[in-house]
Structure formats: structure tokens, C-alpha cells
Amino acid sequence: MEEQLKAQLDLMQAALDHINQGFSVFDANLTLVAWNRGLWEMLDFPQELARRGTHLEAFLRVNAERGEYGPGDIEGKIQRRLERAKLFEPHYFERIRPNGQVIAVSGTPLPQGGFVTTYSDVTEDRRRQEKLERTVEERTRALQQSEDWLRLVTDNIPALIAYLAPGPVFRFANRRYADWFGHSVASVAGRPAPEVVGEELFKELEPHIAHAFEGNAVSYEYRRKRSDGSTAYMRSTLIPDMTADGRTLGIFVLSLDATDQKHAEAALVQSQRMDAVGKLTGGLAHDFNNLLAILMGNLLSLSRLEQPLDRNALDRKLSPMLEATKRGSDLIQRLLAFSRGKAIDPQTVPLAKVIASAGRLLEGSLPPVITLETVIEDDAIAARIDPTQMETALINLAFNARDAMPEGGTLRILLSETLLDRREADEIGLPPGRYACIAVEDTGTGMDPETRLRVFEPFFTTKTFGTGSGLGLSMVYGFIHQSGGTIKLKSELGKGTGLVLYLPLVVLQASAAGDDARLERPALKRGQGELLLLVEDDPDVASTVTDQLQTLGYSVLCAENAEDARNLAFDLPELRGVLSDIIMPGQTNGLALAREIRRKRNDLGIALMTGYADWSALAGQDAQCEFPVLAKPFADDQLADTLQQILSSKT
Structure with a gap:
């Protein structure tokens, strides 16, 4: 029986020797019952201790005497460890040996007293962990340095830069962006967009932001009052941050102060307007001479009368005189409004009305050899534009057409609407959809290929030096693009020129479009002798x-x-x-x-x-x-x- 038990113990001992951890079992008397070879190889104990019955104190003494527990009272160190062992409590600790080896010790108590202990050499694990921690620390420090550099760069770029996550919620803003909206950089991060930019402005920007979150690059302008009360114009671009599978994680925001550019554009527009006014005055003088001829002719006729006229005959003389004065007043008011211009003021405008107004200004300014024709497909066609800018654009195009027809010809202005499909829209750089089209066509000399390529460049002109600034078509092009549209040019030498102005379509209700309906004039409001x-x-x-x-x-x-x-x-x-x-x-x-x-x-x-x-x-x-x-x-x-x-x- 003893031999069989010994054989079983030897078999168990052989199995324990193949475990890659150290292993020991101590009984309730703290004497060694079982162990494996890995324990001795790991902790370098004397071989004479490797026998059943060796007390725990012998192992502790070996460790204490060779400095495993550090300097100091050896007996005290041994006794304190023996007292803790007698409690037979679960325990885990890691001990660094003098040679730098790190041993993880894990003890579990046995039901009848004693405990099973495993010993693991975790030196390499701890070294890898320390290396990883150092790497993480170094990379964190490098990342922080990169973020600091990025913050330094973005804060000094003369632009407003931010990042919006879905919500939309701000995740980042540079100093200029935060200052612009009256916040600190730290207070912007994590806040919803309406809280940062203000509810009123957010309502204006929300459609652009929503369009960007759909995966589209968006550009737009807005204006805002500065703290000193002046108006600032901002030009913003939103770029979606997209994954490879097409999801939008957020949008990058870049805003530039366009106030100076707006003022420069306004000055250029005014320069063009005054150039056009100079050209218009010759025709207006002709119109005024005609009006004065009507007035003088009828007045002279009345002054020569020897007999009083009856009411009907008098009305026949006075009616053209009154109409002439009204027309003269109307011409003056139109010329003054045109020459003064206004700040860019987009509003929904019936395009037929703008074309008619420009036509009245042009009537006396085009030579008799040029015929002006206007074709209006639908009075309800409208667009959101600045009407004064639109009128200026048509005047400039008309004068270019006039200059291209020195021998005479026909100038046509046609208003229609069109539906651009994806292919047609891509060709001219617009989103698909419905557009208002104003075609300005002439039967003049046309353009060669080189001129067609450069016609919208600022300061490019084919006119004699001193007779044209070269800004007319570039300003028209800029205004139409600013209004969300574009211009398509078709021209050949000897076959005339046609320009089509595309503008996002707005359709007016019949009542809004029919401003010219003739209504019965209400009775005059008279006084009572006041x-x-x-x-x-x-x-x-x-x-x-x-x-x-x-x-x-x-x-x-x-x-x-x-x-x-x-x-x-x-x-x-x-x-x-x-x-x-x-x-x-x-x-x-x-x-x-x-x-x-x-x-x-x-x-x-x-x-x-x-x-x-x-x-x-x-x-x-x-x-x-x-x-x-x-x-x-x-x-x-x-x-x-x-x-x-x-x-x-x-x-």
C-alpha cells in the first residue's frame, strides 16, 4: 500500500515538474508537502530543502539571509512572515529579487489548513509593460506637442477654423473662431452650435450645415454685427469629414473675413455703374429733348391762342404735357437710383420687372440702327438677387452688345425657365434643378476662341485703351455666381454672341407677379379747408x-x-x-x-x-x-x- 501511494506521489511530482510555474504545498503545520522543480529553478533554493517535512521557516531564512527581503533585522522579518502565513488567508503580491527578477506569488488556503502557492516569473511581462507605458507616455507627450503646435498654427492663421460633429456640436475651434462669437476656446468644445453662434444666426446657417453633413462641400456668405456696431461679411466653406464607406463623421469649418473684399467689390460695382451712367446720359439727353419738345410745342400752341379752348381741346394739349413731365420724372428717378446703387441686398424679385426697368433705361441709349427686343416667357419667373446689381449687369451686357454691332443689328433679352438634369448641370457647374434663364443675344461680330477663354477675366478688354476698364463682364460673372448661378457663353466670329445667365428659380404667385394689372384709381383724399x-x-x-x-x-x-x-x-x-x-x-x-x-x-x-x-x-x-x-x-x-x-x- 505504501509503495502504491509512493508511486502515485512520484507520478504527481513528475507531472508538477512539467508546469512552467513554481509550485508548493504546505500543510497546517507549515511543513512542505509537495513542490516542483520549477520552484527550485526559479528561486534558486538549496537542494537539501527539497524534501517533505521541510518547515516554511527554512525557506524564509534562506531568502532573508541572502537579502531577498531587504536589509535589516533578519529574525524579525522571518517571524512577521511566519505569523502572516499562520493566518492561512488568500494572498497575492509581487516581489522584486536583488537580481531584478520579478516574482508574482499567489497563495490559496486549503480546507484543512495549509495553502497552495504558485510562483510566476513575470519579469519579461513587467519589462514589456514598463516599455509600453514609456511608449504611451512618449507618444502622449508627442501628441500633446503636436496638438500644441496645431493650436499655435491655427490660432495664428487669419481665419476662423472649427470642427463640427453631428448634433451639430463643436469639437474644436481656434482662438479667432471663439473670439468672433464671444467665447473662449475651452468653452466652445462640446457645446451645441446654436449656443455658440446664437439662435438667430444658426437659423440662417442651419441649411448649409445640414447640406454639408449630407456629404457636400458648401460655400456661403453671411453678415454679422461687430461689437462696435459695424457690419462684417464672412465667407465660409464647410468640408465634410468622410469615411471610406461614405459616412460623414463631422465637418471642417473655414471662415474668412470678406469685409474688405466686399467693400472693394462695391467700389468696382460703383465704378462700373458710373461708367454705365456716363453712357446712359447721352440717350437720356435725347429722351429729355423729346420731352421738352412736347412741352414747348404745346405751350407755344397755347400761347398763340386767341380764343379759349373747350375742355376736350384743352385736355388734348395738357395730356401729352403731363405724360411728358411724368416720364421725365421717372427717367430722373431711375437714373438716380441706378447711379447711387445700394448695398448688396438679395431679395425675391420678378425678373420681368428688372428687365423692363433696364429696357426703359436703354431705350434712348442705343443707336437707331440697333433694335432692342425683349421676350418674357412668364411674368412669374423670379430669383433671389440684388435688383440694382441685376439691372447693372444687364446694362453692361447691353453696352457690350452695342459695341459689337457698330453697323447695327438686333439685341434680344429673353427670360425663360429651364430644368437642368445631372449631366447638364455638371457641364456648367451647378446643382441639378430648376433655374431662371436670362439670355442676352446680339447679332454682332462675335468672339474668337482666345477671347472666349479670357472674356470673364478682370481687366481683360478688347476695347481701345482708355475706353473700357475690362471689369464689366468680370463683375457680371462675379455677381451671378454670388447669387448662386452661373453664365454660359456661346460666340463665334461673324455669328454674334449669346450669354445665358442661370439663377436659382423662384416662382411667384400670380397675384405677386401681376403688379402691372390696371386697377381703378381710388379717389383723391381731399382736405376740408385746413x-x-x-x-x-x-x-x-x-x-x-x-x-x-x-x-x-x-x-x-x-x-x-x-x-x-x-x-x-x-x-x-x-x-x-x-x-x-x-x-x-x-x-x-x-x-x-x-x-x-x-x-x-x-x-x-x-x-x-x-x-x-x-x-x-x-x-x-x-x-x-x-x-x-x-x-x-x-x-x-x-x-x-x-x-x-x-x-x-x-x-
């Missing part, structure tokens, strides 16, 4: 306006200057209203007089009138005027409406 003070230094103008006022049912007192007007306004309690010219001789202008009267006579209705387009600059005042202003000459209905407005507010 006493008005007219302040006008020109006697002829004063007489004419007095007649208009009296015809409308008002009583009138006239004053030639501010001093007389001031005395009458302050001394006549029965006075109900004041109508004053703005630009008058002397130190006081009409606006200052009106404000002075208003302070002492708040019961008076006050309106102003002027024949100047930029009266605010001439009067030395800002453009904010609290009184209605009539532009001379004005019709009876305009005068009647204004008087009713100022008098009804004081009743």
Missing part, C-alpha cells in the same frame, strides 16, 4: 405746389425762408400742418426747421419735400428722418396721401 404752411424759396415752385394744395381742398400760407416760417408756425394757433422744402438758402435747412417747430408745436403735422436724391448729405444730417419726404416732382395722389398721413396722426 390751413397749411408751405415753406419754399423758389417762387415758381411755391406757386405750383400752392395750386396743388388748394386743388386738394387746403388753405395755404407761403413762407420763403426759415425765419418767416418759424414766426408763422409759432404765432398762428389755427395752423394745422407744415410742408417744407429741405434744401433752402441760409443756415437752417428744412429738416432742422421741422425739428425746431415740432419741439414747440407738437400739434402740427409736418412733411418735407426735396428735388435732391442725396439730400441728407447736403443738409448735413444723417439719413434717419422722422418726417415723410416727398420727392419732387410729385403727383396729386402722392401729395394727398402724405397730407392725410401727417394730419390724421394729429387728430
Whole structure:
């Protein structure tokens, strides 16, 4: 029986010797019961200890004496370890031997006392772990340095840079971006976009952001008030951050301050506009000569009369004179509006109306040998554009066409709509969809291939030096692109030129497009004998306006200057209203007089009138005027409406 048990133990011992860890079993008396060869090879114990019955203290003493537990009281170190062993508790610890070897010791108690302990050489594992930790630390430090460099670079680039994750939520913003929206760099990261840019601006930008998250590169412009109250124009580009399988992880944001460029563009536009005005004035002078001929002819006819005319005959003389004055006033107002221009102000505009307005300006400016034709497919075709810029573009194109037809020909302006499929849209660089098309065609000399390639370049011109800036077509091209469209050019030598302006289509309702419907004119709003003070230094103008006022049912007192007007306004309690010219001789202008009267006579209705387009600059005042202003000459209905407005507010 003993031999069989010994054989079993020897077999178990042989099996334990093949384990790549050290192994030991101590009984309740802390004497060695079992072990393997790996324990002795790993810990280098004396071979005489490798027998059953060896007490744990012998192993501890060997370790203590060779410095495994460090310097100090050897007996104390042994006793403390024996006391802990007698508790028979689970334990795990790692011990670094003097030779640098790291041993992981794991002990598990046995049910009847004693414990099983395994010993693992984890030296290589710990070295690999330390190396990995050092590598991670070095790479973290390098990454931090890279991030610092990236932050340094992005913060010093003169641009606003950010990264938006889905949400949209900001993950990154450079210093300029954060400063622009009044935040710190740290406060931007992790915040939703509406909180950073503001709810109102986000509503404007949201469609562009959504389009970018769909995987599209997007460019757009927006404007925002600076802290000093000035307006800044920003030009932004959104680039999607996409995976290989087409998912959008986020979008990169790049914004540039385009304010100076906008001002430069506005100056160039104004330069082109004034160049066009110079060309228009010759034709307008011809129109005015015709209008004056109508007026003078009828006036001379009336002056030669020896017998009074009946009402019908008088109307036949007066009607063309009135129409001539209205047309002259309309021409002046159009020329002034065209020459002044406005800041870029996109709005939904019926394109037929813009073409008609440009056509009226061009009627007298094209030589008789050129025929102007306009074809409007649908009055409801509209686009979101700046109407003044659009009118300027058509004028420039018309003058280019005129110059290309020195012997005469036909200039056609055609308005239509079209649906571009993917292939057609890609050819001209637009998204597929519906577009408004304005075709400007001439039967002139056409262009050679070299000119066609360069025609939209700034400062490129085929005209004689000093007769053209070369900015006309480039400005038209820039304006159309800025409005979301493009230009397609077709031209051949000897076969004329055609340009098609594509603009994103807006379709107006029938009621909105039909502005020219002829409605019955409402009856004039007449006065009831109210006493008005007219302040006008020109006697002829004063007489004419007095007649208009009296015809409308008002009583009138006239004053030639501010001093007389001031005395009458302050001394006549029965006075109900004041109508004053703005630009008058002397130190006081009409606006200052009106404000002075208003302070002492708040019961008076006050309106102003002027024949100047930029009266605010001439009067030395800002453009904010609290009184209605009539532009001379004005019709009876305009005068009647204004008087009713100022008098009804004081009743």
C-alpha cells in the first residue's frame, strides 16, 4: 500500500515538474508537502530543502539571509512572515529579487489548513509593460506637442477654423473662431452650435450645415454685427469629414473675413455703374429733348391762342404735357437710383420687372440702327438677387452688345425657365434643378476662341485703351455666381454672341407677379379747408405746389425762408400742418426747421419735400428722418396721401 501511494506521489511530482510555474504545498503545520522543480529553478533554493517535512521557516531564512527581503533585522522579518502565513488567508503580491527578477506569488488556503502557492516569473511581462507605458507616455507627450503646435498654427492663421460633429456640436475651434462669437476656446468644445453662434444666426446657417453633413462641400456668405456696431461679411466653406464607406463623421469649418473684399467689390460695382451712367446720359439727353419738345410745342400752341379752348381741346394739349413731365420724372428717378446703387441686398424679385426697368433705361441709349427686343416667357419667373446689381449687369451686357454691332443689328433679352438634369448641370457647374434663364443675344461680330477663354477675366478688354476698364463682364460673372448661378457663353466670329445667365428659380404667385394689372384709381383724399404752411424759396415752385394744395381742398400760407416760417408756425394757433422744402438758402435747412417747430408745436403735422436724391448729405444730417419726404416732382395722389398721413396722426 505504501509503495502504491509512493508511486502515485512520484507520478504527481513528475507531472508538477512539467508546469512552467513554481509550485508548493504546505500543510497546517507549515511543513512542505509537495513542490516542483520549477520552484527550485526559479528561486534558486538549496537542494537539501527539497524534501517533505521541510518547515516554511527554512525557506524564509534562506531568502532573508541572502537579502531577498531587504536589509535589516533578519529574525524579525522571518517571524512577521511566519505569523502572516499562520493566518492561512488568500494572498497575492509581487516581489522584486536583488537580481531584478520579478516574482508574482499567489497563495490559496486549503480546507484543512495549509495553502497552495504558485510562483510566476513575470519579469519579461513587467519589462514589456514598463516599455509600453514609456511608449504611451512618449507618444502622449508627442501628441500633446503636436496638438500644441496645431493650436499655435491655427490660432495664428487669419481665419476662423472649427470642427463640427453631428448634433451639430463643436469639437474644436481656434482662438479667432471663439473670439468672433464671444467665447473662449475651452468653452466652445462640446457645446451645441446654436449656443455658440446664437439662435438667430444658426437659423440662417442651419441649411448649409445640414447640406454639408449630407456629404457636400458648401460655400456661403453671411453678415454679422461687430461689437462696435459695424457690419462684417464672412465667407465660409464647410468640408465634410468622410469615411471610406461614405459616412460623414463631422465637418471642417473655414471662415474668412470678406469685409474688405466686399467693400472693394462695391467700389468696382460703383465704378462700373458710373461708367454705365456716363453712357446712359447721352440717350437720356435725347429722351429729355423729346420731352421738352412736347412741352414747348404745346405751350407755344397755347400761347398763340386767341380764343379759349373747350375742355376736350384743352385736355388734348395738357395730356401729352403731363405724360411728358411724368416720364421725365421717372427717367430722373431711375437714373438716380441706378447711379447711387445700394448695398448688396438679395431679395425675391420678378425678373420681368428688372428687365423692363433696364429696357426703359436703354431705350434712348442705343443707336437707331440697333433694335432692342425683349421676350418674357412668364411674368412669374423670379430669383433671389440684388435688383440694382441685376439691372447693372444687364446694362453692361447691353453696352457690350452695342459695341459689337457698330453697323447695327438686333439685341434680344429673353427670360425663360429651364430644368437642368445631372449631366447638364455638371457641364456648367451647378446643382441639378430648376433655374431662371436670362439670355442676352446680339447679332454682332462675335468672339474668337482666345477671347472666349479670357472674356470673364478682370481687366481683360478688347476695347481701345482708355475706353473700357475690362471689369464689366468680370463683375457680371462675379455677381451671378454670388447669387448662386452661373453664365454660359456661346460666340463665334461673324455669328454674334449669346450669354445665358442661370439663377436659382423662384416662382411667384400670380397675384405677386401681376403688379402691372390696371386697377381703378381710388379717389383723391381731399382736405376740408385746413390751413397749411408751405415753406419754399423758389417762387415758381411755391406757386405750383400752392395750386396743388388748394386743388386738394387746403388753405395755404407761403413762407420763403426759415425765419418767416418759424414766426408763422409759432404765432398762428389755427395752423394745422407744415410742408417744407429741405434744401433752402441760409443756415437752417428744412429738416432742422421741422425739428425746431415740432419741439414747440407738437400739434402740427409736418412733411418735407426735396428735388435732391442725396439730400441728407447736403443738409448735413444723417439719413434717419422722422418726417415723410416727398420727392419732387410729385403727383396729386402722392401729395394727398402724405397730407392725410401727417394730419390724421394729429387728430
